Each structure stands twice: as structure tokens, then as C-alpha cells.
Amino acid sequence: KIRGYRIEPGEIEAALRSIEGVREAAVTVRTESGEAELCAYAEGLGRNEVRKQLETLLPGYMIPAHIIELEQWPVTPSGKLDRKALPAPGGAADRETYTAPRNLTEMKLSQLWEEVLKSGPVGIHDNFFDRGGHSLKATALVSRIAKEFGVQVPLKDVFAHPTVEGLASVISEGTESPYEAIKPAEKRETYPVSSAQKRMYVLQQLEDGGTGYNMPAVLELEGKLDLTRMDAVFKKLIKRHESLRTSFTTDTDGEPVQCIHDEVPFTFRTSVLGGQTEQEAAAAFIQPFDLSQAPLFRAGIVKVSDGRHLLLVDMHHIISDGVSVNTLIREFGELYANQELPALHIQYKDYAVWQEAFKKGDTYKTQEAYWLKQ
Known part of the structure; x- marks a missing residue:
């Protein structure tokens, strides 16, 4: 999965090879700064031309983040492509000639x-x-x-x-546009939802208890595992992020609102693989969420062997997206390694409150009029 999309690298390789002038191609997935990225290698055509042609063949989310021109391909002793030896992005093969800023x-x-x-x-x-x-x-x-x-x-x-x-x-x-920082909202019983959350709330009601908007992630963990520390880490994440302590209901006008809870019940689930396959264990973990009950987040561990475990995490899309998942995985690793994380100045509900105020302003009304006209 790249930024929330399921991608088959072989499909991109086939598209690359179909471009006239490309003699050889390969696509790999690399994780840079905790984020998975597609990296393409091509021989016979310049990277800018390759990118231009690919954009006519594939949707935007399948366009590799890096396109590297190669003339020498690393091979294994048996003569096959050695994908592990392909150069990492950022090296000489992936750089234009550097020209320093002039002002x-x-x-x-x-x-x-x-x-x-x-x-x-x-x-x-x-x-x-x-x-x-x-x-x-x-x-x-x-x-x-x-x-x-x-x-x-x-x-x-x-x-x-x-x-x-x-x-x-x-x-x-450009025209001047004063930067406006989002400020923390004053404490109240309920807060408005953002436009994206409102849409998700309605869609979940239509789905009536399904799992179509669950956002699961499975991580393979190798080595010795400290389950007590892991349980503590998830509790720290829940305390740190209000979204993991949020439930949703409707107000007296029937409008969806969000409630931030100071404490939520959280049980870190542990199990042993047993007779199931790893895929079956992961699939069984994905259960519907009740949007009125926080947390809309669950985590568990499946023991495969003494030195190998599966970490299962699932959240509802109304409190998370692809960026959120990457943030949580990164922060989980940092907290598990006993690192201190900087305090969060604003949370998602502060954005929702800011957006509600923005909708009453002139800029929003101008944009609304434009789209209604279109």
C-alpha cells in the first residue's frame, strides 16, 4: 500500500516497458523517513520523458516518486536482476546538477x-x-x-x-494572503465535525455497521517483544491524540458532532496464531466500529513464534487517513524506544472548529458561489 492505495509494482513495470525507447525497467518500494515510496528504474529514455509518458498511462497515485536512469543493472550470480542492489534515490543517478539559490x-x-x-x-x-x-x-x-x-x-x-x-x-x-494559525478551541461538551468527517458519518450510517471504512494495518515484528511496554505505548498514544478518544453522535438538530473523552476503555488484545493462517488472523481482527463508542481504534498482537509476532492495528476512517497511519506507526516506534515526543499544540477538533468559522466568512462564500455557478 502506498498512501492508502493498493499497488502492484509489476503493473507499473509493464507500463514502463510499453513506452517506446525504454529498453529495460524495474519498480521497487522503498521506505524513506518512515513513508513507503515507489522507485522506478529505466534504461534508454530520460526521466522527464519517462514521467511524461507514464502520466498518460497510469493514475497519479501509481506514478513513482523517483525515476532513476540506469545503464548498468546489478545482477545476482545466477544472472537475474538484483533488486536489493539497485541504487537508492538521492544518489548521483537520481540528481540533476545542483544550482544554488540566487536570492x-x-x-x-x-x-x-x-x-x-x-x-x-x-x-x-x-x-x-x-x-x-x-x-x-x-x-x-x-x-x-x-x-x-x-x-x-x-x-x-x-x-x-x-x-x-x-x-x-x-x-x-502572488496576491498577499495573511497566514492564519489554527488556535486551540475552548473546552466544551461537543464539537462540530469537519466536512470530511460529516461525509464519513453519513456514509457509515448508509453502510449500517460494515467494515468498508475501517483502516487496518499489519506489521511484522521480529525479535524479543515486551508486551507490557507495548500496552503502555498504545495507552500513551491514546492519551496524546484526541482522535483516539473521540466518539460521534448527533445534536438536537440532527447534525453530527464529536465528543472528546478524557479517558476511554482500551484493551490490548493478545493471541496465539494456532491453526489459523496469518491472513485469517488479520482478517478476523477487522470488526465493525460503533461510531458512538470511543475509542474507534483497536490494537492487538498475534504470536507466530517466540521471535515473530504480528502487530494488528485498526481505526475507523472518520478519525484517521493514510497520513495518520504513518504518523502513528512512526510515533509508536519512537515511544517503544523510550523517546520523548514534543507536545501537540492543536488537535483535529481544533481544525474542525476553525473550519466551521471559515464557512461563515467571505472567502468560503465566494468559493461556494463559484462552484454553484460551475
């Missing part, structure tokens, strides 16, 4: 790119999408630009001008 705007923009892409240095002619960028990272970049420059850059401009040099010119011509 303050380009320098600040390069730094923002490095924060979002989690790699550097970034030259002014580097392509955001060649360096591992995608739509979610582009959205994060737009948010950082608004904060740093006080200019609202439309998302489409990142796709149209995907270099530091190109975006710097967009920023210099």
Missing part, C-alpha cells in the same frame, strides 16, 4: 522543499515531483509557503511550476 526567496523556498521532501540540498532547477513529491506533499508545501511568505499559492501552480526557480516567480507575483 532570499529561492533560499527560503529551497529550505521549505527540504523540510517537506525530507531530503537536501535542493537546487533551483530540481523538479519537486522527481525528488519524491506528490499531491499530499505539494499541499504541505503550499501551507508552508503561506506561512513563510504570506502568499496563497494555488496547488495547480506547484504542478505547473515544479522547480524552486518557477515557484519563486509565482510567489513574487
